[in-house]
Amino acid sequence: MSEKDKNALPDVETGTAAEMDEVMRKYDRESATRIWEGVPKTVVSVITALFSLYCIWSTLWSTADLPIRLSAFLGLIIIMGYLNYPLRKGHVTPNSMPWYDIALMVLGAGSFFYYCLNYRNLVMVITSAAKIDPWGENAIDGAWLYIALGIIGILCLAELCRRCVGLPILCVVGALMIYTFASGQSLARVIYTLFYGTSGVMATPIQVCAKFIAVFIIFGSFLERTGISSFFIDLANCAAGSSSGGPAKVAVISSALCGMVSGSSVGNTVTTGSVTIPMMKKTGYKGEFAAAVEAAASTGGQIMPPIMGAAAFLMAEYMDTTYATVALKAILPALLYFTGIFLSVHLEAKRLGLQGVPRDQLPRFRLLIRSIYLLIPLVVLVWLVSTGARTLQFSAAIAIVLTILVSLPHIFRDSRAQHGEGFAVHAVKETAAMIASSLEAGGRGCITVAVACSMAGMVAGCITVTGLASKLVSAVVNISRMIPNEALALFIALFLTMLCCIVLGMGVPTTANYCIMASTCAPILITLGIGKIPAHFFVFYFGIVADITPPVALAAYAGSAIAKSNPMKTGVNATKLAIAAFIVPYIFAFNPAMLLVDTGPVDVVVIVVTSLVGLFGIAAALNGTLFRRINPLFRVLMAVGGLSMMFPGFASDIIGLVLVLGVVALQKMGAQKAAA
CATH class of the missing domain: 1.10.8 (Helicase, Ruva Protein; domain 3)
Structure with a gap:
């Protein structure tokens, strides 16, 4: 966006970078990281950037066995996790890493690296749980070592989960672990399933994360640095800024576009909200309503095709379909979601008699069109994925290269303006810095998702080893038979599932929430007669709206911090604005035509x-x-x-x-x- 366009925007007082960073650290657990300065900061940044390069290489060219790649991936995640996340949020002393954190990092990463380096020797051992039972007849030398390494790896991963994801998912894992041992499972059997097998930490969620999600997170970090968020905001201003209550409509449009790339409701709320919330308040909206609009729209970005955050890849895996099919079926529900918010915003503007922003204060469309090239990576990515011309990971890699190319005109233009003669050298340095910064941000963004996916895999592992899924299905079926009305029984099952998704989703990343509900509740809904696709979309939607549902509505609370409004009132308003997200899932559960199924x-x-x-x-x-x-x-x-x-x-x-x-x-x- 040019200086002329920036000056044309309404004169609103946006939050400073320090204030936005403080909001992120308070409401977004992923942002509560250690503070590194000087040489240590450089070292950590290099490690994180190299991890991103490793993810791209491993995804595209590695031919190693899957367990080797996954164990190496998780070992690196533990290293980066403990380098970035302290024992608690308040521990922010610069360049400080206590001895116990170093010990946890070394022990946890060492467990996974030992598995990675000795996989060939462990193949015969991990094919049977009995063979690693130190008390069994078939016990072998070193069985205690295998069990100890598994315990250490799981505990270190769980502690990292507490730091960067939160306690709710750990409570679920802990309860299931207790149930697993209470059901008579041996320690060796549990460790085999959760650490060495492919039904625990290395189950489907982490496989999808390492194969697809990581490279798309890296792509998102590159895309953010092209200035596409500013482009989306300017585009929304051109489209709706001058209409009644325009800034709120701008927030809806821009947050939907930005949110589908970022995959973080809190992060998107803070990023776009720092601009849109002050604009809405200046127009005449109350702080609670302005923050609620931004939170609801930012949260909905994760259901916005074609990117849909990161969970869409997992949905495709669980539903045994293609990513393009998932994106296609998500179009109509997403349209209804954002239309509902847009209508509410318009009615509120009419009720308050609010006006839009004068056109002479908005960015000019003919100037904005010059930045349309920023959309090239997204357009090419969608085309490659939808046509099947390339694999998902290869498509993302191509999109990353294109993102670097489309950022060059902006970098060279700014370098010429600042340095004049000899600007080319400075432009090359800035390009290299942008690439390094994007790789670092992408690697850091993978930590939380990977840890959450590994914990979700443990949930699935406990359910598998105990046969809990079939027991839950049988219990629900028996209860439903006691209710004479079939539709009423189905509605009760859906309602209870909704409550589970919302409660578990409070403070838990959408990806982990979906994985757990896809392993537990979705099979129950399918048994009750709901199709596979509607069942998975149902749990996906309600896992997302947890971020705006009180009492733990993190996206709404982040928005209220920017608007300086009442957090609870903001959460209530966000829930009302996102009412479509609470209604639509029930509709496509009873009639999947809304998901383009059999229609x-x-x-x-x-x-x-x-x-x-x-x-x-x-x-x-x-x-x-x-x-x-x-x-x-x-x-x-x-x-x-x-x-x-x-x-x-x-x-x-x-x-x-x-x-x-x-x-x-x-x-x-x-x-x-x-x-x-």
Whole structure:
């Protein structure tokens, strides 16, 4: 964005970098890292950047056996994790790393590296749990060593999880471990399953992380440094900045675009919110509403195709389909989600009589179009993935190279302006610094996701070794049989699943939350008659909205810190704005047509139209104003009508249409009569 365009934006007081960093450290556990300065900082940065290069090399060219690659990957994750995350958030003394952290790092990484380097010798041992049982008849020399290494590796990984992910997922793992031992499993059997086998820390989640997610996280870090976030904000300003309550609509559009790349609801809230929240407050929105808009839109970025954060790759693996199919089926629910927020923002602007930003204070579209080339990496990535021309990881690698190329014009232009003659040398240095910074940020971003995936794998491992999944399915089926109404039994199962997803998702990354729910609750829903795709989308959606659902709504609280508003009120407002995310999953659970399952083009058009009208009815009912204030009875009728239209079906659509249009007509006539 040019200086002229920057000066054209409304004069709002955005937060300083230090203030935004403080918000991130408070609400985003991933940002509460150690402080390194001088030579130690350089060393840690180099290690992290080299890890990113290793991930790219391993993904594209390594031919080593999968356990070797995964154990090496986790060993490096432990090293970087303990180098970056202190014992507690308040431990921020520069260049400080206590002896016990060094010991944990060495022991934890050493356990995985021993597995990596001795895998060939361990193959015969780890094929049977009995062979590593030191008390069994088939015990072999060194069995104690294998068990001890497994225990050390798991404990060090768990402690790192506590530091960078949080306690909720550890509580789940701990409870399942207790249940595993209580069910009569031996120590050797548990260690075999969780550490040496492919049903524990090296299960599907970490396999997908090492193979796909890591390289896409690195791509996202490169993309952020091209200035694409500023481009998205400027683009949203051009599209909606001048309309009624424009800054809030800008927040919705820009956060949706930025969030699909970042994959972090808190990080996206702080990044785009530092610009959009002050603009919304200046326009006239209350702080609680402004922060809620940003939090709801930023959280929804993870359901926005085609990138969808990182969980889409796991969804494709769990649902046994392609990534392109997942992105395609996510289009309509994402459209409804953001349309619901957009409608709520518009109605609130009309209720408050807010105006947009004058066009002469907005970026000029013809100047903005000059930066359209920043979208080339995204466009090429989507094309390669959707057509199957290249593998996912190779497509991401190509996108990384393209991202570096599209950043060069900006770097050389700024270098010429600052240095004049001899600018080329400075431009090359800045390009190298940008590449190093992107690799470092990408490597650091992999830590939390990898640790969360490994813990999710342990959950799946405990469930596998105890047969808990089949027991849960049998229990739920037996309970459902006690309820005479099949639809009611299914609704209760869905409601309980929703509560599990939201509670577990409080403070837990979406990726880990989805992995756990995909291993536990999704099979139950499938057994009750819900298709595989709707079941997995159901748990995915409710794992995401946990970030804006009180009492632990981290994205909403981060937004409230920027807006200096009441955190709880902000969370409540964010939940109301994201109401579509609480309704849509139930709809496609009962009728998967919304996910483009067993439906045709005409049905899709009908679903889109009726759902949008239904969302309007629900948004108006929650806002309470349409032409004039809506009385309580009409608000209830609007809500019922909106819900009826969102549920696919001819009869429900007719009932909903009559109710919504009827209330709209009565409100319109009442407003005209009052004006006369």
